[in-house]
Amino acid sequence: MIKGEELASKSYPINRALLKQYADASGDQNPIHQDEAFARSVGLPDVIAHGMLTMALVGKYVSDLAGGSEKVLELGGRFTKPVVVPAGVDVELVVSATVTDIADGRASLSLSATAGDVKVLGMAKAVIAL
Numbered sequence: 001m002i003k004g005e006e007l008a009s010k011s012y013p014i015n016r017a018l019l020k021q022y023a024d025a026s027g028d029q030n031p032i033h034q035d036e037a038f039a040r041s042v043g044l045p046d047v048i049a050h051g052m053l054t055m056a057l058v059g060k061y062v063s064d065l066a067g068g069s070e071k072v073l074e075l076g077g078r079f080t081k082p083v084v085v086p087a088g089v090d091v092e093l094v095v096s097a098t099v100t101d102i103a104d105g106r107a108s109l110s111l112s113a114t115a116g117d118v119k120v121l122g123m124a125k126a127v128i129a130l
Contacts, residue, residue: 057093
């Protein structure tokens with residue numbers, strides 16, 4: 001890794017089956033993640049992915065880049081838009097990174113996460129051990 005380097009992106013499919021699996025594993029059964037009518041009744045365009053599922057996929061990307069979760073020293077970001085998951089399709093969450101600094105055996109990364117053309121995380125950053 002070198003400062004300024006744009007690292008390879010990775011795409012993660014998100015679909016309704018994955019949302020159900022995540023809801024069952026996490027205990028988050030909020031109907032905005034599974035029920036179209038309910039999601040629309042509260043002003044959402046459709047069912048949306050769990051924010052923590054989105055962040056977990058970003059974390060997997062960073063962990064894979066680092067060569068293991070033990071090398072992820074920091075990870076954070078702000079949710080800017082939801083990942084909308086219509087029925088019957090895979091929505092691709094695309095995660096990428098740019099190296100912003102390298103010092104003291106660590107690399108600082110600026111992260112990007114998009115679903116379609118929609119930026120779903122802002123101020124997303126990570127620090128990994130080299």
